[in-house]
Amino acid sequence: MSQSNAKRRKVEHRQSAVKVKQEVCDENDSDGDNDPCSAIRKSRSLIARSINEFNFNKKRVRVLSDESEVCEDCKSIIYWITRDARVEDNWSMLYAQRLSLKFNVPLYVCFCLVPKFLNATKRQYNFLLKGLQEVERDCHNLNIPFRLLIGEASQVLPLFAKQHDAGAIVTDFSPLRIKRDWIENLKVKLHKNIPICQVDAHNIVPCWVASPKLEYGARTIRKKIHDKLAEFLTHFPPVIRSPFECEIKSNNWDAALKSLQIDDETVDDVKWAVPGTEAGIRMLISFCNERLKDYASKRNNPNYNCLSNLSPWFHFGHLSVQRAILEVKKYSNKYKESVDAFIEEAIIRRELAENFCYYNDKYDSLEGAWDWAKITLKAHEKDKRPYIFSKEQLEKAQTLDPLWNAAQRQMLREGKMHGFLRMYWAKKILEWTKSPEEALEIAIFLNDKYNLDGRDPNGYVGCMWSICGVHDQGWAERPIFGKIRYMNYEGCKRKFDVSEFENKYKP
Ligand SMILES: Cc1cc2nc3c(=O)[nH]c(=O)nc-3n(C[C@H](O)[C@H](O)[C@H](O)COP(=O)(O)OP(=O)(O)OC[C@H]3O[C@@H](n4cnc5c(N)ncnc54)[C@H](O)[C@@H]3O)c2cc1C
Numbered sequence: 001m002s003q004s005n006a007k008r009r010k011v012e013h014r015q016s017a018v019k020v021k022q023e024v025c026d027e028n029d030s031d032g033d034n035d036p037c038s039a040i041r042k043s044r045s046l047i048a049r050s051i052n053e054f055n056f057n058k059k060r061v062r063v064l065s066d067e068s069e070v071c072e073d074c075k076s077i078i079y080w081i082t083r084d085a086r087v088e089d090n091w092s093m094l095y096a097q098r099l100s101l102k103f104n105v106p107l108y109v110c111f112c113l114v115p116k117f118l119n120a121t122k123r124q125y126n127f128l129l130k131g132l133q134e135v136e137r138d139c140h141n142l143n144i145p146f147r148l149l150i151g152e153a154s155q156v157l158p159l160f161a162k163q164h165d166a167g168a169i170v171t172d173f174s175p176l177r178i179k180r181d182w183i184e185n186l187k188v189k190l191h192k193n194i195p196i197c198q199v200d201a202h203n204i205v206p207c208w209v210a211s212p213k214l215e216y217g218a219r220t221i222r223k224k225i226h227d228k229l230a231e232f233l234t235h236f237p238p239v240i241r242s243p244f245e246c247e248i249k250s251n252n253w254d255a256a257l258k259s260l261q262i263d264d265e266t267v268d269d270v271k272w273a274v275p276g277t278e279a280g281i282r283m284l285i286s287f288c289n290e291r292l293k294d295y296a297s298k299r300n301n302p303n304y305n306c307l308s309n310l311s312p313w314f315h316f317g318h319l320s321v322q323r324a325i326l327e328v329k330k331y332s333n334k335y336k337e338s339v340d341a342f343i344e345e346a347i348i349r350r351e352l353a354e355n356f357c358y359y360n361d362k363y364d365s366l367e368g369a370w371d372w373a374k375i376t377l378k379a380h381e382k383d384k385r386p387y388i389f390s391k392e393q394l395e396k397a398q399t400l401d402p403l404w405n406a407a408q409r410q411m412l413r414e415g416k417m418h419g420f421l422r423m424y425w426a427k428k429i430l431e432w433t434k435s436p437e438e439a440l441e442i443a444i445f446l447n448d449k450y451n452l453d454g455r456d457p458n459g460y461v462g463c464m465w466s467i468c469g470v471h472d473q474g475w476a477e478r479p480i481f482g483k484i485r486y487m488n489y490e491g492c493k494r495k496f497d498v499s500e501f502e503n504k505y506k507p
Contacts, residue, residue: 036281036282036284036285037278037281040088040281040323040327041088041238043235044088044089044235044236044237044238045238047235047236047237047238048237048238049237049238049240050097050101050237050238050240051094051095051097051098051101051237051239051240052098052101052102053237054094054237056091056094056095056098057231057232057234059206059209060091060095060199060200060201060206060232061095061197061198061199062197062198062208063195063196063197063198064183064187064196064197064198065187065190065192065194065195065196066192067192067193067194067195068195069195070099070103070167070168070195071167071193071194072103074103074105074165074166074167074168075105075106075164075165075166075167076100076105076106076107076108076164076165076166076167077096077099077100077103077105077106077107077108077166077167077168077170078096078107078108078109078110078157078160078161078164078166078168078169078170079092079093079096079107079108079109079110079169079170079171080110080111080112080153080157080169080170080171081109081110081111081132081135081171081172081317082111082112082153082171082172082174082179082182083172083173083174083179083201083202083317084172084201084202084317084320085111085128085131085132085135085316085317085318086131086135086138086277086317086318086319086320087135087138087139087142087239087277088138088236088238088239088277089236089319089320089322089323090201090239090317090320091199091200091201092170092171092172092199092201093109093201093239094236094237094239095170095197095199096109096170097239097240097242099167099168099170100242100244103167105167105244106144106145106242106244106245106246107144107242107244108144108145108146108147108160108164108166108246109135109139109144109145109146109147110146110147110148110149110157110160111132111135111146111147111148111149112149112150112151112152112153112156112157112182113129113148113149113150113151113256113259113260114151114152115259115260115261116260116261116262117178117455118178118448118455119263119445119448119449120262120448120455121262121263121264121265121267121449121450122262122265122267122268122269123267123268123269123270123415123450123452124452124454124455125257125260125262126269126275127269127273127275127312127316127452128275128316129253129256129257130275130276131275131276131277131316131317131318132148133253133276134275134276134277134278134318136148136250136251138277140248142239142240142241142242143241143242143243143244143246143248144239144242144246145246145247145248145249146251147160147251148251148252148253148256150255150256150259152182152185153182153183153185153186154182154185154186154188154189154190155189157169157186157189157190158186158189158190158191161190161191161194162191166194167194168194168195168196168197169186169190169194169195169196169197170197170198170199171183171196171197171198171199172198172199172200172201172202172317173198173199173200173201173202173203173206173207174202175207175354175355175357175358175363175457176357176455176457177361183196183198201317201320202317202321202354203321203350203351203354204225204229204232204233204321204322204325204347204351205225205228205229205232205351206232207351207354207355207358208358209228209232210224210225210228210351210354210355211224211355213359214355214356214359214360215352215355215356215359216471217352217471217472217473218344218348218349218352218471221348221351221352221355222348225347225348225351226348229347233322233325233326235326236320236322236323264449267449267450270413270414270415270416270452272309272414273309273312273313273415273416273452275312275313275316275318276318277313277318277319279313279318280310280313280318280319281319281323283308283309283310283313283319284308284310284313284319284323284324284327285327287307287308287309287310287328288327288328288330288331291305291306291307291308292306292308292328292331292335292338292339292342293306293334293335293338294306294338295307295308295335295338295341295342296335296337296338296340296341297337297338299341299419299420300419300420300495300496301420301495301496302407302418302420302421302496302501303496303497303500303501303504304496307418307419308324308342308346309416310324310346311416311452311453311456311458312415312416312452312453314346314350314453315452315453315454315455315456315458321346321347321350324346325342325343325346325347328342328343328346329343349458350457350458352461352471353456353457353458353460353461353462354457356457356460356461356464356470356471357457357460357461363457363460363461363464364440364444364460364463364464365437365440366436366437366440366468368464368468368470369464369468369469369470370468370469370470372469372474372483373468373469373470373474373482373483373484374468376469376474376477376482376483376484377436377468377482377484379482380479380480380481380482381435381436383479383480384479385431385432385433385434385480386431386432387399387400387432388432388433388434389432389433391442391445394408394429394432394442394446395408395446397409397412397507399428399432401428401489402498402502403421403424403489403492403498403501403502404424404425404428405502405505405507406501406502406504406505406506407421407422407424407425407501407505408425408446409505409506409507410505411446411447411450411451412450413505415450415451415452416451416452416453417451420495421501422447422462422466423462423465423466423487424487424492425443425466426439426443426447426462426463426466426467427466427467427481427484427485427486427487428487429442429443429467430466430467430480430481430484431480431481436467436468439467440463440464440467440468443463443466443467444459444460444463447459447462447463467484468484469483469484469485472484472485
């Protein structure tokens with residue numbers, strides 16, 4: 001899969017790209033274009049005319065199959081989306097198009113829809129499917145066929161690849177077990193001469209490049225990531241209109257909806273979060289214009305609307321974190337502290353969570369915790385709990401703590417609990433259930449059932465941080481928690497007006 005462009009052209013291109021890049025960075029929408037999507041589109045076209053003229057960093061790609069050569073006589077390249085459901089600002093899509101142009105064959109984009117996915121509800125499936133409908137539209141506008149295949153990849157992709165005589169399958173990266181299993185299962189069924197290439201289109205620094213090992217905490221990974229940002233935090237070139245003749249047909253979205261097997265039909269859509277890339281970009285621009293200024297100082301106050309609220313779009317890959325960082329960084333002079341704080345959360349903390357799930361198979365169980373935490377939790381396993389609440393009482397927000405209940409109701413109603421309260425919420429579950437194992441199981445269950453951004457490395461690590469001390473340090477020993485960091489109602493009262501929050505989320 002060596003690059004076909006001549007070296008000289010690459011050097012010339014790199015020089016002009018650096019210059020253009022600077023202009024794009026300085027631009028800050030100063031051309032008066034009020035449509036954020038079209039301003040971003042314009043910025044891409046200033047970087048390069050297409051991926052062919054862009055110096056694609058191949059460290060973002062790794063070959064997962066034994067076969068690594070694309071057959072010269074192939075008739076197509078397939079991009080199988082598993083996580084990054086967007087067309088632009090997507091290194092997987094760009095790499096797939098690069099192969100398609102290099103081998104002079106059409107690119108097919110597909111998604112394999114499974115009827116059950118870690119107990120996802122209508123709320124998450126609808127968000128996913130509406131985002132994919134936008135992918136279909138954007139692909140078709142670029143003369144790229146998009147196919148929604150019903151079934152697990154190992155059942156449907158081998159036939160699809162055969163029908164289109166595919167030369168390679170390009171896919172996204174996720175550290176989660178289920179997605180790794182999909183790839184392993186596909187490898188067994190796919191024709192052995194078709195290479196599978198994985199691109200980390202979710203992280204700015206590819207997970208396997210950021211660190212080759214399980215990191216202990218933010219302090220051990222921070223510098224490793226920052227040192228690599230100059231190389232990886234680049235601008236994106238555009239995906240271009242495909243020059244190949246192909247049949248473009250619409251997918252049957254009603255049939256897709258009918259194929260789902262959802263256990264609990266009561267968890268419905270939320271109004272504030274509109275799925276898709278366009279809505280994600282609008283949310284990003286509103287963050288930059290309205291909320292970013294207070295992000296550093298007020299992000300731990302749940303009464304204050306200053307978070308980016310971008311996690312649903314990040315989670316489903318509708319919006320690239322790299323795009324968000326490029327936009328937010330334009331405000332570095334104006335709001336330096338807030339920009340730095342956002343970079344810490346969206347790059348360092350998020351990519352640390354990816355590192356944890358990638359290098360630790362037990363990322364969602366007590367066994368995956370550090371030894372000191374396992375020992376201290378074991379030592380306090382039998383401590384008397386002040387109250388015990390069942391999973392059902394917790395789910396229905398029926399505890400004796402009005403702040404906890406309000407936070408739970410925020411999640412039930414809006415599909416997103418405030419970040420500060422997520423910590424308090426999970427720690428209280430540890431205090432009110434029979435064992436740390438049960439606490440972790442319930443926290444993950446509720447988090448994933450109701451939050452739009454659930455089933456994410458950030459979620460597993462958030463629960464593991466709160467209940468099992470992952471990426472944290474030991475604190476003064478106390479009942480139930482042992483050395484795990486403790487949070488309580490009085491502490492919350494000192495930080496923000498808890499009654500204001502409780503009133504906002506009344507029963
Ligand atoms: C118990 C618990 C459960 C959590 N569950 C999830 C989850 O299911 N999905 C999820 O995406 N995040 C989860 N988080 C992390 C964090 O709370 C959310 O990412 C954040 O609240 C999302 O809102 P936002 O996009 O407005 O955040 P912002 O503060 O605007 O942050 C921007 C982005 O930075 C990243 N980020 C922020 N905080 C963290 C963090 N602590 N760890 C890792 N990345 C972070 C996220 O990608 C986030 O979208 C959880 C945290 C805890 C303590």
